[in-house]
Amino acid sequence: MSEYKYLSGFGSHFSSEDERCPNSLPIGQNSPQICPYKLYAEQLSGSAFTAPRTENQRTWLYRRLPSAVHQPFKPFVGAKYFTQNWNEQPPNPNQLRWKPFDLPTERKKPVDFVQGLHTVCGAGDPRVRHGLAIHVYLCNVSMENSAFYNSDGDFLIVPQQGVLDITTELGKMTVAPNEICVIPQGIRFAVGVDSVSRGYILEVYDGHFCLPDLGPIGANGLANPRDFQTPVAWFNDKQVEDFNVISKYQGGLFVAKQNHTVFDVVAWHGNYVPFKYDLNKFMVINSVSFDHCDPSIFTVLTCPSLRPGTAIADFVIFPPRWSVQEHTFRPPYYHRNCMSEFMGLILGRYEAKEDGFAAGGATLHSMMTPHGPDVKCFDGASKAKLVPERIAEGTQAFMFETSLSLAVTKWGEETCQKLDAEYYECWQSLKDNFTIQ
Numbered sequence: 001m002s003e004y005k006y007l008s009g010f011g012s013h014f015s016s017e018d019e020r021c022p023n024s025l026p027i028g029q030n031s032p033q034i035c036p037y038k039l040y041a042e043q044l045s046g047s048a049f050t051a052p053r054t055e056n057q058r059t060w061l062y063r064r065l066p067s068a069v070h071q072p073f074k075p076f077v078g079a080k081y082f083t084q085n086w087n088e089q090p091p092n093p094n095q096l097r098w099k100p101f102d103l104p105t106e107r108k109k110p111v112d113f114v115q116g117l118h119t120v121c122g123a124g125d126p127r128v129r130h131g132l133a134i135h136v137y138l139c140n141v142s143m144e145n146s147a148f149y150n151s152d153g154d155f156l157i158v159p160q161q162g163v164l165d166i167t168t169e170l171g172k173m174t175v176a177p178n179e180i181c182v183i184p185q186g187i188r189f190a191v192g193v194d195s196v197s198r199g200y201i202l203e204v205y206d207g208h209f210c211l212p213d214l215g216p217i218g219a220n221g222l223a224n225p226r227d228f229q230t231p232v233a234w235f236n237d238k239q240v241e242d243f244n245v246i247s248k249y250q251g252g253l254f255v256a257k258q259n260h261t262v263f264d265v266v267a268w269h270g271n272y273v274p275f276k277y278d279l280n281k282f283m284v285i286n287s288v289s290f291d292h293c294d295p296s297i298f299t300v301l302t303c304p305s306l307r308p309g310t311a312i313a314d315f316v317i318f319p320p321r322w323s324v325q326e327h328t329f330r331p332p333y334y335h336r337n338c339m340s341e342f343m344g345l346i347l348g349r350y351e352a353k354e355d356g357f358a359a360g361g362a363t364l365h366s367m368m369t370p371h372g373p374d375v376k377c378f379d380g381a382s383k384a385k386l387v388p389e390r391i392a393e394g395t396q397a398f399m400f401e402t403s404l405s406l407a408v409t410k411w412g413e414e415t416c417q418k419l420d421a422e423y424y425e426c427w428q429s430l431k432d433n434f435t436i437q
C-alpha cells in the first residue's frame with residue numbers, strides 16, 4: 001500500500017492542493033466568479049453557520065462537479081445487519097462478552113466495508129441528533145466505484161485486523177490496526193482492503209470528537225494535537241461513468257447513481273476534516289504513588305454532551321505502560337458505573353481478564369452492571385510483588401464509554417452467535433475471604 005502525505009495537527013485550519021494542480025485554491029476569497037481551473041466551489045458545513053468560533057467547523061471544496069449532480073436516492077439493501085432499531089430485543093442488563101466476530105473468509109462471497117457493517121448496540125435517534133451506535137465491520141474486498149457518507153453523525157473507526165486504505169473527498173489515508181481514524185458527518189469515503197478485515201466503529205449522532213481538556217496535567221500529554229494526521233488533496237483523474245453514492249440517513253441506507261466520481265476535489269481549505277492517529281503516540285499518565293486511577297486518564301478523544309464533564313462517548317485506550325503503584329491492587333477495581341462500557345481488543349490480552357476476552361471480540365458492561373477482575377486476575381494481583389512492571393506489553397484494549405444506556409441488536413445478541421454464555425462464571429469462584437481477628 002502506498003505511503004501517503006499528511007497534514008499534521010488537530011483542529012487546524014488547513015489548506016491543500018493536489019500537487020498536479022498548483023494554485024488551484026482561490027486566494028483571498030472562497031467563491032470567486034470563476035474558480036481556478038474552472039472548478040466548482042462547495043462548502044461543507046460540520047457545525048451550524050453561527051456556532052461559536054471554538055466549535056465552528058467547515059471546509060471549502062474545489063471540485064470538478066458539485067456533489068448535487070446525482071440521481072435520486074433509492075433504498076440500499078446490501079447491509080442486512082446494519083440497523084438503528086433499538087427495540088429488536090428486550091433489555092438485557094447482563095455482563096456480555098463476545099468471542100471474536102467471524103471474518104468473511106470465503107473468497108467466493110465478496111463483502112465490502114459497507115456491506116460488512118454489523119450493528120452491535122446503540123441508543124438514541126439521529127433525527128434529534130442525539131445518540132450513538134457501535135458497529136463492527138467484517139469485510140474482504142475493497143469498495144469499487146462507490147463511496148459512503150453518513151448524514152447522521154461521525155464515524156470513529158478502530159481497525160483490528162487488516163490495513164484500511166481510505167479514500168476521502170479530502171484525500172487518502174491508510175489506517176492500520178493500532179491506528180484509528182475519524183470520518184466526520186457528510187464526508188464521502190471509500191474503503192480499500194488488502195486482506196480480510198475486521199474492526200470496530202463508534203458512531204456519534206451529537207457533535208464531533210475533540211481532544212479532552214488536560215486540567216492540571218498542563219499543556220501537553222495524552223494524545224498530542226500534532227500527532228493527528230489529515231490527508232492532502234487528491235482527485236481521481238480517471239473517467240468514471242457509473243458511480244454509487246451510499247448515504248446513511250435517519251438510520252437507513254440509500255444509494256444514488258451518478259456518472260462521475262465523488263473523489264474529484266482538486267483543492268480544499270478548512271477545519272472540517274477526516275484524520276487519523278497512531279495509538280502508539282499516546283503519552284500515558286498514571287499514578288506513580290498508589291491506587292488505580294480512573295480510566296479517564298487514557299481518553300484519546302471525546303464527544304462531549306451539554307452536561308459538564310459527561311461525554312456522549314469517550315474513546316479510551318489501555319496502552320502498554322509501567323505500573324509502579326505501591327501497596328495497591330493494581331488491576332482495574334471492581335465497580336458499577338452510571339456510564340455504559342463497551343470494550344474491544346485490538347491486540348494481545350486485557351489485564352483484568354486473563355482468559356476469554358480475545359482480539360476481535362468485545363464486552364459490554366451496561367449501566368450499573370457490576371464487573372471487574374476475574375478470579376485469576378484478583379488472586380494474582382493480590383499476591384503480586386509490587387516491583388515496577390511493564391504491563392499490557394504488545395496489547396491494545398480500548399473502551400467506548402458512554403453516558404447513554406445501550407440496547408443490543410438482534411444480530412449482536414443472537415444472529416452473530418458469538419455471545420459467550422459462560423462469561424458470568426469468571427467471577428463465580430471469588431471467595432469471601434472475610435476474617436475477624
Ligand SMILES: O=C(O)Cc1cc(O)ccc1O
Pocket residue numbers: 293294295331332333335341352365371372399
Ligand atoms: O471495566 C473495565 O475493564 C474498564 C475499566 C478500566 C479501569 O482501569 C478502571 C475502570 C474501568 O471501568
Ligand SMILES: [Fe+2]
Pocket residue numbers: 335337341365371
Ligand atoms: Fe469498567
